[in-house]
Amino acid sequence: MTTATPTRRAGRPVGALHRSTPVGRAATLLLAIAAAVVCAFPLLVIVITAFSPKDQVLSYPPKLLPDSWTLGNFPEVFERIPVGQQLLNTVLMSVLVTAFSLVLDSMAAYALACIDFRGRGLALGILVATIMIPFQSLLVPLYKMLSELGWVGTMVGLVVPRAADVAGIFLLRQFFVSIPRDLDSAARIDGASEFRIYWNIVLPNATAGLLTLGMFNFIGNWNDMIWPMTMTNSADERTLTAGLALLNGTAQGVIPYGVSMAGALISVVPLVIVFALVQKRFIEGVASAGIKG
Protein backbone atom coordinates (compact mmCIF):
# COMPACT_ATOMS: atom_id res chain seq x y z
CA MET A 1 0.00 0.00 0.00
CA THR A 2 2.96 2.28 0.25
CA THR A 3 3.71 2.38 -3.48
CA ALA A 4 1.46 4.41 -5.71
CA THR A 5 -0.07 2.81 -8.77
CA PRO A 6 1.55 3.70 -12.08
CA THR A 7 -1.80 4.05 -13.85
CA ARG A 8 -4.00 6.97 -13.07
CA ARG A 9 -7.58 7.85 -13.74
CA ALA A 10 -8.37 11.16 -15.21
CA GLY A 11 -8.56 13.95 -12.71
CA ARG A 12 -7.51 11.91 -9.70
CA PRO A 13 -3.98 12.20 -8.38
CA VAL A 14 -1.89 9.12 -7.81
CA GLY A 15 -2.01 8.03 -4.20
CA ALA A 16 -5.43 9.52 -3.52
CA LEU A 17 -6.20 6.18 -1.93
CA HIS A 18 -4.16 7.21 1.08
CA ARG A 19 -6.14 10.44 1.46
CA SER A 20 -3.07 12.16 2.81
CA THR A 21 -4.66 15.58 2.79
CA PRO A 22 -3.55 17.70 5.75
CA VAL A 23 -7.16 18.00 6.92
CA GLY A 24 -7.73 14.26 6.77
CA ARG A 25 -4.52 13.59 8.62
CA ALA A 26 -5.32 16.15 11.29
CA ALA A 27 -8.83 14.73 11.76
CA THR A 28 -7.46 11.18 12.09
CA LEU A 29 -4.84 12.28 14.57
CA LEU A 30 -7.40 14.23 16.60
CA LEU A 31 -9.79 11.27 16.80
CA ALA A 32 -6.99 8.92 17.77
CA ILE A 33 -5.74 11.28 20.46
CA ALA A 34 -9.29 11.69 21.79
CA ALA A 35 -9.57 7.89 22.12
CA ALA A 36 -6.20 7.72 23.88
CA VAL A 37 -7.31 10.44 26.31
CA VAL A 38 -10.54 8.56 27.11
CA CYS A 39 -8.47 5.44 27.79
CA ALA A 40 -5.84 7.18 29.91
CA PHE A 41 -8.09 9.54 31.85
CA PRO A 42 -9.51 7.10 34.45
CA LEU A 43 -5.99 5.78 35.06
CA LEU A 44 -4.77 9.31 35.64
CA VAL A 45 -7.66 9.91 38.03
CA ILE A 46 -6.61 6.86 40.06
CA VAL A 47 -3.15 8.36 40.54
CA ILE A 48 -4.46 11.84 41.38
CA THR A 49 -7.10 10.60 43.81
CA ALA A 50 -4.67 8.27 45.57
CA PHE A 51 -2.60 11.35 46.51
CA SER A 52 -5.54 13.65 47.33
CA PRO A 53 -6.67 14.52 50.87
CA LYS A 54 -10.06 13.14 51.89
CA ASP A 55 -11.92 16.45 52.14
CA GLN A 56 -10.73 17.38 48.65
CA VAL A 57 -12.02 14.14 47.13
CA LEU A 58 -15.48 14.60 48.62
CA SER A 59 -15.76 18.35 48.02
CA TYR A 60 -18.36 19.82 45.69
CA PRO A 61 -17.97 20.87 42.93
CA PRO A 62 -15.51 18.04 42.18
CA LYS A 63 -12.12 19.10 40.90
CA LEU A 64 -9.68 17.14 38.78
CA LEU A 65 -6.64 18.38 40.70
CA PRO A 66 -6.67 18.86 44.47
CA ASP A 67 -5.42 22.06 46.15
CA SER A 68 -2.94 20.04 48.16
CA TRP A 69 -1.39 16.58 48.05
CA THR A 70 -1.03 13.88 50.68
CA LEU A 71 0.46 10.45 51.26
CA GLY A 72 -2.08 9.74 54.01
CA ASN A 73 -4.24 7.39 51.95
CA PHE A 74 -1.50 4.78 51.78
CA PRO A 75 -1.13 4.04 55.52
CA GLU A 76 -4.91 3.91 55.72
CA VAL A 77 -5.26 1.30 52.99
CA PHE A 78 -2.68 -0.80 54.88
CA GLU A 79 -4.91 -0.53 57.97
CA ARG A 80 -8.04 -1.63 56.11
CA ILE A 81 -6.62 -4.59 54.20
CA PRO A 82 -3.36 -6.53 54.63
CA VAL A 83 -1.79 -4.99 51.53
CA GLY A 84 1.70 -6.39 52.04
CA GLN A 85 0.55 -9.97 52.52
CA GLN A 86 -1.92 -9.69 49.64
CA LEU A 87 0.69 -8.23 47.31
CA LEU A 88 2.98 -11.14 48.18
CA ASN A 89 0.12 -13.58 47.49
CA THR A 90 -0.55 -11.87 44.16
CA VAL A 91 3.08 -12.09 43.07
CA LEU A 92 3.37 -15.73 44.17
CA MET A 93 0.16 -16.85 42.53
CA SER A 94 0.79 -15.09 39.21
CA VAL A 95 4.44 -16.12 38.97
CA LEU A 96 3.80 -19.74 39.94
CA VAL A 97 0.78 -20.23 37.66
CA THR A 98 2.68 -18.60 34.80
CA ALA A 99 5.76 -20.78 35.34
CA PHE A 100 3.84 -24.05 35.68
CA SER A 101 1.56 -23.38 32.75
CA LEU A 102 4.45 -22.39 30.49
CA VAL A 103 6.14 -25.73 31.18
CA LEU A 104 3.08 -27.99 31.05
CA ASP A 105 1.34 -26.18 28.18
CA SER A 106 4.46 -26.10 26.03
CA MET A 107 5.09 -29.82 26.61
CA ALA A 108 1.55 -30.75 25.62
CA ALA A 109 1.64 -28.34 22.69
CA TYR A 110 4.91 -29.92 21.54
CA ALA A 111 3.40 -33.39 21.48
CA LEU A 112 0.36 -32.13 19.57
CA ALA A 113 2.29 -30.04 17.06
CA CYS A 114 5.52 -31.93 16.47
CA ILE A 115 5.09 -35.65 17.21
CA ASP A 116 3.16 -37.88 14.85
CA PHE A 117 1.66 -40.42 17.23
CA ARG A 118 -1.40 -42.60 17.40
CA GLY A 119 -4.27 -41.06 19.29
CA ARG A 120 -3.35 -37.47 18.55
CA GLY A 121 -6.77 -36.84 16.99
CA LEU A 122 -8.42 -38.18 20.12
CA ALA A 123 -6.23 -36.04 22.41
CA LEU A 124 -7.05 -32.94 20.38
CA GLY A 125 -10.75 -33.73 20.40
CA ILE A 126 -10.84 -34.05 24.17
CA LEU A 127 -8.96 -30.78 24.59
CA VAL A 128 -11.28 -28.92 22.18
CA ALA A 129 -14.27 -30.10 24.21
CA THR A 130 -12.72 -28.68 27.40
CA ILE A 131 -12.36 -25.23 25.88
CA MET A 132 -16.11 -24.82 26.15
CA ILE A 133 -16.16 -25.27 29.92
CA PRO A 134 -15.68 -21.86 31.55
CA PHE A 135 -13.95 -22.18 34.92
CA GLN A 136 -16.61 -19.98 36.50
CA SER A 137 -19.04 -22.84 36.01
CA LEU A 138 -16.81 -25.10 38.10
CA LEU A 139 -16.52 -22.85 41.15
CA VAL A 140 -18.73 -25.00 43.38
CA PRO A 141 -17.08 -28.40 42.71
CA LEU A 142 -13.60 -26.83 42.77
CA TYR A 143 -14.29 -25.32 46.17
CA LYS A 144 -15.51 -28.67 47.45
CA MET A 145 -12.44 -30.43 46.08
CA LEU A 146 -10.09 -27.89 47.63
CA SER A 147 -11.84 -28.09 50.98
CA GLU A 148 -11.69 -31.91 50.97
CA LEU A 149 -7.94 -31.62 50.37
CA GLY A 150 -7.60 -28.92 53.02
CA TRP A 151 -6.31 -26.56 50.32
CA VAL A 152 -8.81 -23.73 50.69
CA GLY A 153 -6.94 -20.50 51.34
CA THR A 154 -3.52 -21.99 50.59
CA MET A 155 -1.14 -21.07 47.79
CA VAL A 156 -1.16 -24.70 46.62
CA GLY A 157 -4.93 -24.53 46.25
CA LEU A 158 -4.77 -21.30 44.28
CA VAL A 159 -2.02 -22.48 41.93
CA VAL A 160 -2.33 -26.22 41.25
CA PRO A 161 -5.79 -26.21 39.58
CA ARG A 162 -4.41 -23.67 37.10
CA ALA A 163 -1.06 -25.32 36.39
CA ALA A 164 -2.18 -26.16 32.84
CA ASP A 165 -4.80 -24.62 30.57
CA VAL A 166 -6.23 -25.71 27.25
CA ALA A 167 -6.28 -22.23 25.77
CA GLY A 168 -2.55 -21.96 26.46
CA ILE A 169 -1.86 -25.35 24.89
CA PHE A 170 -3.62 -24.30 21.70
CA LEU A 171 -1.97 -20.89 21.64
CA LEU A 172 1.51 -22.42 21.85
CA ARG A 173 0.57 -25.12 19.37
CA GLN A 174 -0.20 -22.37 16.82
CA PHE A 175 3.28 -20.94 17.33
CA PHE A 176 5.00 -24.36 17.22
CA VAL A 177 3.21 -25.35 14.02
CA SER A 178 4.66 -22.36 12.20
CA ILE A 179 8.27 -23.35 12.95
CA PRO A 180 9.84 -24.77 9.76
CA ARG A 181 9.45 -28.53 9.81
CA ASP A 182 12.92 -29.11 8.40
CA LEU A 183 14.54 -28.01 11.65
CA ASP A 184 13.21 -30.80 13.79
CA SER A 185 13.03 -33.53 11.16
CA ALA A 186 16.73 -33.02 10.51
CA ALA A 187 17.45 -33.37 14.21
CA ARG A 188 15.22 -36.44 14.39
CA ILE A 189 17.13 -38.12 11.56
CA ASP A 190 20.34 -37.33 13.44
CA GLY A 191 18.92 -39.29 16.33
CA ALA A 192 18.14 -36.43 18.70
CA SER A 193 15.73 -37.32 21.47
CA GLU A 194 12.29 -35.72 21.54
CA PHE A 195 13.27 -33.83 24.65
CA ARG A 196 16.32 -32.36 22.95
CA ILE A 197 14.23 -31.29 19.96
CA TYR A 198 11.67 -29.71 22.29
CA TRP A 199 14.25 -27.98 24.43
CA ASN A 200 16.93 -26.99 21.88
CA ILE A 201 14.92 -26.43 18.71
CA VAL A 202 11.24 -25.79 19.28
CA LEU A 203 11.28 -23.65 22.44
CA PRO A 204 14.06 -21.26 21.29
CA ASN A 205 12.14 -20.74 18.05
CA ALA A 206 8.88 -19.96 19.78
CA THR A 207 9.92 -17.30 22.29
CA ALA A 208 7.25 -14.94 20.94
CA GLY A 209 4.55 -17.49 21.73
CA LEU A 210 6.00 -18.24 25.17
CA LEU A 211 6.18 -14.55 26.01
CA THR A 212 2.60 -13.99 24.85
CA LEU A 213 1.19 -16.89 26.85
CA GLY A 214 3.33 -15.98 29.84
CA MET A 215 2.01 -12.43 29.81
CA PHE A 216 -1.60 -13.56 29.32
CA ASN A 217 -1.37 -15.86 32.31
CA PHE A 218 0.59 -13.40 34.43
CA ILE A 219 -1.88 -10.57 33.75
CA GLY A 220 -4.88 -12.88 33.99
CA ASN A 221 -3.92 -14.24 37.38
CA TRP A 222 -2.69 -10.94 38.76
CA ASN A 223 -6.05 -9.42 37.85
CA ASP A 224 -8.33 -12.32 38.64
CA MET A 225 -10.88 -11.54 41.30
CA ILE A 226 -13.44 -14.34 41.50
CA TRP A 227 -10.94 -17.21 41.84
CA PRO A 228 -8.99 -15.96 44.88
CA MET A 229 -12.21 -14.51 46.32
CA THR A 230 -14.03 -17.84 46.34
CA MET A 231 -11.12 -20.12 47.17
CA THR A 232 -10.00 -18.29 50.32
CA ASN A 233 -11.60 -17.69 53.69
CA SER A 234 -9.77 -14.67 55.08
CA ALA A 235 -8.35 -11.40 53.79
CA ASP A 236 -4.81 -12.60 54.57
CA GLU A 237 -5.13 -15.41 52.05
CA ARG A 238 -6.46 -13.29 49.20
CA THR A 239 -4.60 -11.65 46.38
CA LEU A 240 -4.62 -7.87 46.17
CA THR A 241 -7.14 -7.76 43.31
CA ALA A 242 -9.58 -9.78 45.38
CA GLY A 243 -8.66 -7.63 48.37
CA LEU A 244 -9.76 -4.54 46.46
CA ALA A 245 -13.26 -6.01 46.42
CA LEU A 246 -13.23 -5.26 50.15
CA LEU A 247 -12.63 -1.60 49.28
CA ASN A 248 -15.86 -1.71 47.31
CA GLY A 249 -16.76 1.51 45.54
CA THR A 250 -20.43 1.11 46.39
CA ALA A 251 -19.53 1.30 50.05
CA GLN A 252 -18.07 4.78 49.67
CA GLY A 253 -19.88 5.92 52.77
CA VAL A 254 -17.57 3.69 54.76
CA ILE A 255 -14.43 3.64 52.66
CA PRO A 256 -13.15 6.91 51.22
CA TYR A 257 -12.33 6.90 47.52
CA GLY A 258 -8.81 8.14 48.14
CA VAL A 259 -8.05 5.00 50.14
CA SER A 260 -9.46 2.61 47.55
CA MET A 261 -7.58 4.43 44.79
CA ALA A 262 -4.37 4.07 46.81
CA GLY A 263 -5.04 0.33 46.96
CA ALA A 264 -5.80 0.25 43.25
CA LEU A 265 -2.58 2.08 42.49
CA ILE A 266 -0.51 -0.38 44.53
CA SER A 267 -2.07 -3.26 42.63
CA VAL A 268 -1.61 -1.68 39.18
CA VAL A 269 1.93 -0.27 39.32
CA PRO A 270 3.89 -3.57 39.36
CA LEU A 271 1.79 -4.90 36.49
CA VAL A 272 2.29 -1.78 34.40
CA ILE A 273 6.05 -2.00 34.98
CA VAL A 274 6.12 -5.62 33.79
CA PHE A 275 4.01 -4.66 30.78
CA ALA A 276 6.27 -1.72 29.95
CA LEU A 277 9.29 -4.05 29.81
CA VAL A 278 7.79 -6.28 27.13
CA GLN A 279 4.99 -4.18 25.69
CA LYS A 280 6.11 -4.11 22.07
CA ARG A 281 6.70 -7.86 21.83
CA PHE A 282 3.57 -8.66 23.81
CA ILE A 283 1.30 -6.54 21.60
CA GLU A 284 2.86 -8.15 18.53
CA GLY A 285 2.23 -11.56 20.09
CA VAL A 286 -1.43 -10.69 20.76
CA ALA A 287 -1.74 -9.60 17.13
CA SER A 288 -0.16 -12.74 15.68
CA ALA A 289 -2.20 -14.99 17.98
CA GLY A 290 -5.25 -13.47 16.30
CA ILE A 291 -3.89 -14.12 12.81
CA LYS A 292 -2.58 -17.66 13.18
CA GLY A 293 -4.78 -20.67 12.67
Place this chain on the structure above:
Amino acid sequence: MSNSVVYKAPRSISRAKSSPGAPAPRRGSVQSRRRTIAAAGFLLPGIAILAVWVFYPTFYALAISFTNASGFNQPKFIGLDNYARIVTDEDTRGAIVNTIVYAVSYAPLVIVVAIAMALLLNRKDLPMRGLIRTVVFLPFIISMAVAALAWSFLLDANTGLVPYWASRVLGTSMPDLLNDPTWAMPTVVLVAVWKNFGYFMVIFIAGLQNISGELYEAAHLDGANAWRRFWAVTVPGLRPTMTYVIILAANGAFQAFDQIYIMTSGGPERSTETIVYRVYTEGFSNFRQGYAASLSFVLMAITMVVGIVQLSINRRQERDLA
Protein backbone atom coordinates in the same frame (compact mmCIF):
# COMPACT_ATOMS: atom_id res chain seq x y z
CA MET B 1 -12.87 -12.10 31.68
CA SER B 2 -9.14 -11.84 31.54
CA ASN B 3 -8.72 -15.58 31.62
CA SER B 4 -10.67 -16.19 28.47
CA VAL B 5 -8.30 -14.32 26.24
CA VAL B 6 -7.03 -17.04 23.97
CA TYR B 7 -9.87 -19.46 23.42
CA LYS B 8 -9.38 -20.90 20.00
CA ALA B 9 -9.77 -24.28 18.46
CA PRO B 10 -7.18 -25.51 15.99
CA ARG B 11 -8.13 -25.62 12.33
CA SER B 12 -6.01 -28.47 11.13
CA ILE B 13 -4.95 -31.51 13.05
CA SER B 14 -1.21 -31.09 12.78
CA ARG B 15 1.62 -30.03 10.59
CA ALA B 16 3.42 -33.29 11.22
CA LYS B 17 1.31 -35.16 8.68
CA SER B 18 1.49 -32.81 5.78
CA SER B 19 5.21 -32.14 5.62
CA PRO B 20 6.68 -33.66 2.45
CA GLY B 21 10.25 -33.76 3.72
CA ALA B 22 9.54 -35.75 6.87
CA PRO B 23 10.18 -39.49 6.95
CA ALA B 24 6.92 -41.38 6.60
CA PRO B 25 5.86 -42.82 9.96
CA ARG B 26 5.70 -46.58 10.00
CA ARG B 27 2.80 -47.72 12.09
CA GLY B 28 3.62 -50.48 14.51
CA SER B 29 7.35 -50.09 14.07
CA VAL B 30 9.68 -49.61 16.99
CA GLN B 31 10.04 -45.96 15.99
CA SER B 32 6.32 -45.43 15.96
CA ARG B 33 5.90 -46.98 19.38
CA ARG B 34 8.75 -44.90 20.72
CA ARG B 35 7.10 -41.78 19.36
CA THR B 36 3.81 -42.65 21.00
CA ILE B 37 5.54 -43.19 24.33
CA ALA B 38 7.39 -39.88 23.98
CA ALA B 39 4.16 -38.07 23.09
CA ALA B 40 2.41 -39.60 26.09
CA GLY B 41 5.26 -38.39 28.30
CA PHE B 42 4.91 -34.85 27.01
CA LEU B 43 1.12 -34.83 27.25
CA LEU B 44 0.69 -36.59 30.56
CA PRO B 45 1.49 -33.82 33.09
CA GLY B 46 -0.79 -31.29 31.40
CA ILE B 47 -3.59 -33.76 30.74
CA ALA B 48 -3.40 -34.98 34.33
CA ILE B 49 -3.95 -31.45 35.63
CA LEU B 50 -6.85 -30.93 33.23
CA ALA B 51 -8.37 -34.31 34.08
CA VAL B 52 -8.35 -33.63 37.80
CA TRP B 53 -9.24 -29.92 37.73
CA VAL B 54 -11.50 -29.60 34.67
CA PHE B 55 -12.96 -32.97 33.59
CA TYR B 56 -13.60 -34.38 37.03
CA PRO B 57 -15.19 -31.19 38.46
CA THR B 58 -17.51 -31.01 35.46
CA PHE B 59 -19.02 -34.38 36.41
CA TYR B 60 -18.81 -33.48 40.08
CA ALA B 61 -20.84 -30.33 39.34
CA LEU B 62 -23.42 -32.48 37.60
CA ALA B 63 -23.66 -34.73 40.65
CA ILE B 64 -23.95 -31.77 43.04
CA SER B 65 -26.66 -30.24 40.87
CA PHE B 66 -28.96 -33.19 41.69
CA THR B 67 -28.62 -32.58 45.44
CA ASN B 68 -29.61 -30.01 48.02
CA ALA B 69 -25.98 -29.43 49.07
CA SER B 70 -25.45 -26.23 51.05
CA GLY B 71 -21.77 -26.58 51.79
CA PHE B 72 -22.45 -27.63 55.39
CA ASN B 73 -25.17 -30.30 55.28
CA GLN B 74 -25.13 -33.95 54.26
CA PRO B 75 -26.28 -33.55 50.61
CA LYS B 76 -29.49 -35.38 49.73
CA PHE B 77 -30.47 -36.48 46.23
CA ILE B 78 -33.39 -34.36 45.03
CA GLY B 79 -33.52 -35.32 41.35
CA LEU B 80 -34.21 -32.51 38.94
CA ASP B 81 -35.62 -30.11 41.55
CA ASN B 82 -32.81 -27.58 41.06
CA TYR B 83 -33.36 -27.52 37.31
CA ALA B 84 -37.12 -27.18 37.79
CA ARG B 85 -36.37 -24.26 40.04
CA ILE B 86 -34.29 -22.54 37.35
CA VAL B 87 -37.38 -22.45 35.17
CA THR B 88 -39.63 -20.97 37.86
CA ASP B 89 -37.11 -18.74 39.62
CA GLU B 90 -37.77 -15.21 38.41
CA ASP B 91 -34.41 -13.93 39.63
CA THR B 92 -32.58 -16.57 37.64
CA ARG B 93 -34.61 -15.89 34.53
CA GLY B 94 -33.76 -12.23 35.03
CA ALA B 95 -30.08 -13.09 35.31
CA ILE B 96 -30.18 -15.13 32.10
CA VAL B 97 -31.89 -12.26 30.26
CA ASN B 98 -29.40 -9.78 31.71
CA THR B 99 -26.47 -11.94 30.60
CA ILE B 100 -27.81 -12.15 27.06
CA VAL B 101 -28.57 -8.41 26.96
CA TYR B 102 -25.04 -7.75 28.20
CA ALA B 103 -23.52 -10.03 25.54
CA VAL B 104 -25.54 -8.80 22.57
CA SER B 105 -24.86 -5.17 23.41
CA TYR B 106 -21.24 -5.54 24.49
CA ALA B 107 -19.95 -7.74 21.64
CA PRO B 108 -21.16 -5.63 18.66
CA LEU B 109 -20.22 -2.39 20.39
CA VAL B 110 -16.70 -3.41 21.33
CA ILE B 111 -16.14 -4.78 17.81
CA VAL B 112 -17.35 -1.63 16.05
CA VAL B 113 -15.22 0.61 18.27
CA ALA B 114 -12.22 -1.69 17.83
CA ILE B 115 -12.51 -1.75 14.04
CA ALA B 116 -12.93 2.02 13.87
CA MET B 117 -9.81 2.49 16.01
CA ALA B 118 -7.91 -0.12 13.99
CA LEU B 119 -8.74 1.74 10.77
CA LEU B 120 -7.50 5.00 12.30
CA LEU B 121 -4.28 3.52 13.63
CA ASN B 122 -3.60 1.51 10.50
CA ARG B 123 -2.80 4.71 8.62
CA LYS B 124 0.93 4.71 8.12
CA ASP B 125 1.06 8.51 8.00
CA LEU B 126 -0.40 8.92 11.50
CA PRO B 127 2.09 10.48 13.92
CA MET B 128 2.55 8.82 17.36
CA ARG B 129 0.90 5.57 16.20
CA GLY B 130 2.91 3.37 18.54
CA LEU B 131 2.27 5.56 21.56
CA ILE B 132 -1.46 5.83 20.92
CA ARG B 133 -1.71 2.06 20.38
CA THR B 134 0.00 1.39 23.71
CA VAL B 135 -2.18 3.88 25.61
CA VAL B 136 -5.37 2.43 24.12
CA PHE B 137 -4.15 -1.07 25.03
CA LEU B 138 -3.43 -0.06 28.64
CA PRO B 139 -6.97 -0.54 30.07
CA PHE B 140 -6.75 -4.19 28.96
CA ILE B 141 -3.72 -4.68 31.24
CA ILE B 142 -5.26 -3.36 34.45
CA SER B 143 -7.73 -5.46 36.39
CA MET B 144 -11.46 -5.05 35.95
CA ALA B 145 -11.60 -4.55 39.72
CA VAL B 146 -9.40 -1.45 39.43
CA ALA B 147 -11.25 -0.20 36.35
CA ALA B 148 -14.55 -0.64 38.14
CA LEU B 149 -13.30 1.25 41.20
CA ALA B 150 -12.08 4.12 39.02
CA TRP B 151 -15.31 4.36 37.04
CA SER B 152 -17.49 4.10 40.17
CA PHE B 153 -15.59 7.11 41.47
CA LEU B 154 -15.82 9.05 38.20
CA LEU B 155 -19.56 8.35 37.82
CA ASP B 156 -20.55 8.92 41.46
CA ALA B 157 -23.64 11.14 41.31
CA ASN B 158 -22.47 13.35 44.18
CA THR B 159 -18.73 13.63 43.81
CA GLY B 160 -17.95 12.25 40.37
CA LEU B 161 -16.29 14.37 37.71
CA VAL B 162 -18.30 12.95 34.81
CA PRO B 163 -21.81 13.83 36.07
CA TYR B 164 -20.52 17.23 37.16
CA TRP B 165 -18.94 18.04 33.80
CA ALA B 166 -21.97 16.66 31.95
CA SER B 167 -24.31 18.86 33.97
CA ARG B 168 -22.13 21.90 33.26
CA VAL B 169 -22.15 21.20 29.52
CA LEU B 170 -25.74 20.01 29.13
CA GLY B 171 -27.30 22.30 31.71
CA THR B 172 -29.35 19.49 33.27
CA SER B 173 -28.22 16.91 35.78
CA MET B 174 -27.40 13.41 34.60
CA PRO B 175 -29.21 10.35 36.00
CA ASP B 176 -27.39 8.50 38.77
CA LEU B 177 -26.06 5.96 36.28
CA LEU B 178 -25.08 3.13 38.61
CA ASN B 179 -28.14 3.46 40.86
CA ASP B 180 -30.77 3.70 38.15
CA PRO B 181 -32.23 0.38 36.93
CA THR B 182 -32.47 1.72 33.39
CA TRP B 183 -28.92 3.02 33.17
CA ALA B 184 -26.90 0.61 35.30
CA MET B 185 -26.62 -2.13 32.66
CA PRO B 186 -25.61 0.16 29.76
CA THR B 187 -23.04 1.78 32.06
CA VAL B 188 -21.52 -1.54 33.09
CA VAL B 189 -21.38 -2.60 29.43
CA LEU B 190 -19.68 0.65 28.41
CA VAL B 191 -17.01 0.20 31.08
CA ALA B 192 -16.30 -3.27 29.66
CA VAL B 193 -16.09 -1.79 26.15
CA TRP B 194 -13.71 0.88 27.43
CA LYS B 195 -11.52 -1.75 29.06
CA ASN B 196 -11.31 -4.24 26.20
CA PHE B 197 -11.57 -2.48 22.85
CA GLY B 198 -7.83 -1.81 22.71
CA TYR B 199 -7.16 -5.55 22.84
CA PHE B 200 -9.52 -6.28 19.95
CA MET B 201 -8.13 -3.28 18.08
CA VAL B 202 -4.66 -4.84 18.15
CA ILE B 203 -6.07 -8.05 16.67
CA PHE B 204 -7.95 -6.12 13.98
CA ILE B 205 -4.86 -4.08 13.03
CA ALA B 206 -3.06 -7.36 12.37
CA GLY B 207 -6.07 -8.51 10.35
CA LEU B 208 -6.02 -5.33 8.28
CA GLN B 209 -2.33 -5.69 7.58
CA ASN B 210 -3.00 -9.18 6.27
CA ILE B 211 -5.28 -7.83 3.55
CA SER B 212 -3.35 -7.37 0.32
CA GLY B 213 -2.85 -3.75 -0.68
CA GLU B 214 -3.41 -4.76 -4.29
CA LEU B 215 -7.07 -5.42 -3.56
CA TYR B 216 -7.47 -1.80 -2.45
CA GLU B 217 -5.60 -0.51 -5.49
CA ALA B 218 -7.79 -2.60 -7.79
CA ALA B 219 -11.01 -1.48 -6.12
CA HIS B 220 -9.77 2.07 -6.29
CA LEU B 221 -9.02 1.81 -10.00
CA ASP B 222 -12.50 0.42 -10.51
CA GLY B 223 -13.81 3.66 -9.08
CA ALA B 224 -14.92 2.36 -5.67
CA ASN B 225 -15.03 5.13 -3.07
CA ALA B 226 -13.74 4.68 0.46
CA TRP B 227 -17.11 3.48 1.75
CA ARG B 228 -17.44 0.86 -1.01
CA ARG B 229 -13.84 -0.23 -0.52
CA PHE B 230 -14.55 -0.75 3.19
CA TRP B 231 -17.51 -3.05 2.50
CA ALA B 232 -16.08 -4.81 -0.56
CA VAL B 233 -12.47 -5.31 0.55
CA THR B 234 -11.95 -4.61 4.25
CA VAL B 235 -14.98 -6.43 5.67
CA PRO B 236 -14.52 -9.69 3.71
CA GLY B 237 -10.78 -9.52 4.39
CA LEU B 238 -11.44 -9.30 8.14
CA ARG B 239 -13.84 -12.23 8.22
CA PRO B 240 -11.44 -14.83 9.70
CA THR B 241 -10.33 -12.34 12.35
CA MET B 242 -13.96 -11.51 13.01
CA THR B 243 -14.96 -15.08 13.93
CA TYR B 244 -12.13 -15.21 16.44
CA VAL B 245 -12.99 -11.82 17.95
CA ILE B 246 -16.73 -12.53 18.20
CA ILE B 247 -16.02 -15.70 20.19
CA LEU B 248 -13.58 -13.90 22.49
CA ALA B 249 -16.04 -11.05 23.05
CA ALA B 250 -19.04 -13.34 23.60
CA ASN B 251 -17.19 -15.60 26.03
CA GLY B 252 -15.93 -12.59 27.92
CA ALA B 253 -19.45 -11.21 28.14
CA PHE B 254 -20.94 -14.46 29.44
CA GLN B 255 -18.36 -14.51 32.21
CA ALA B 256 -18.88 -10.92 33.36
CA PHE B 257 -18.55 -10.72 37.12
CA ASP B 258 -15.86 -8.38 38.51
CA GLN B 259 -17.26 -5.06 37.37
CA ILE B 260 -20.75 -6.06 38.46
CA TYR B 261 -19.58 -7.15 41.89
CA ILE B 262 -17.73 -3.88 42.45
CA MET B 263 -19.89 -1.33 40.64
CA THR B 264 -23.46 -2.46 41.28
CA SER B 265 -23.50 -5.71 43.32
CA GLY B 266 -26.07 -6.94 40.82
CA GLY B 267 -28.40 -4.03 41.48
CA PRO B 268 -30.24 -1.76 41.39
CA GLU B 269 -33.29 -4.01 41.57
CA ARG B 270 -31.21 -6.93 40.19
CA SER B 271 -30.95 -5.10 36.87
CA THR B 272 -27.27 -6.05 36.44
CA GLU B 273 -27.29 -9.53 37.94
CA THR B 274 -25.60 -11.94 35.52
CA ILE B 275 -25.42 -15.74 35.57
CA VAL B 276 -21.90 -15.87 37.00
CA TYR B 277 -22.88 -13.33 39.63
CA ARG B 278 -25.82 -15.50 40.58
CA VAL B 279 -23.70 -18.67 40.66
CA TYR B 280 -21.41 -16.82 43.05
CA THR B 281 -24.10 -15.43 45.36
CA GLU B 282 -26.17 -18.62 45.42
CA GLY B 283 -23.14 -20.85 45.97
CA PHE B 284 -21.00 -18.73 48.26
CA SER B 285 -23.25 -16.31 50.13
CA ASN B 286 -26.67 -18.04 50.17
CA PHE B 287 -25.06 -21.50 50.42
CA ARG B 288 -27.37 -23.19 47.97
CA GLN B 289 -24.52 -25.03 46.26
CA GLY B 290 -26.72 -27.62 44.61
CA TYR B 291 -28.71 -24.88 42.97
CA ALA B 292 -25.55 -22.94 42.06
CA ALA B 293 -24.15 -26.07 40.40
CA SER B 294 -27.27 -26.44 38.28
CA LEU B 295 -27.01 -22.75 37.35
CA SER B 296 -23.46 -23.28 36.14
CA PHE B 297 -24.78 -25.71 33.56
CA VAL B 298 -26.88 -22.89 32.13
CA LEU B 299 -23.65 -20.93 31.75
CA MET B 300 -21.91 -23.94 30.22
CA ALA B 301 -24.79 -24.51 27.80
CA ILE B 302 -24.68 -20.92 26.55
CA THR B 303 -20.90 -21.10 26.14
CA MET B 304 -21.21 -24.34 24.21
CA VAL B 305 -23.85 -22.99 21.85
CA VAL B 306 -21.48 -20.16 20.94
CA GLY B 307 -18.58 -22.59 20.61
CA ILE B 308 -20.50 -24.91 18.32
CA VAL B 309 -21.68 -22.01 16.16
CA GLN B 310 -18.05 -20.93 15.88
CA LEU B 311 -16.86 -24.38 14.87
CA SER B 312 -19.52 -24.66 12.18
CA ILE B 313 -18.72 -21.19 10.84
CA ASN B 314 -15.03 -22.10 10.78
CA ARG B 315 -15.81 -25.25 8.86
CA ARG B 316 -17.97 -23.41 6.35
CA GLN B 317 -15.20 -20.85 5.85
CA GLU B 318 -12.70 -23.62 5.21
CA ARG B 319 -15.03 -25.11 2.61
CA ASP B 320 -15.41 -21.72 0.96
CA LEU B 321 -11.66 -21.29 0.80
CA ALA B 322 -11.06 -24.76 -0.59
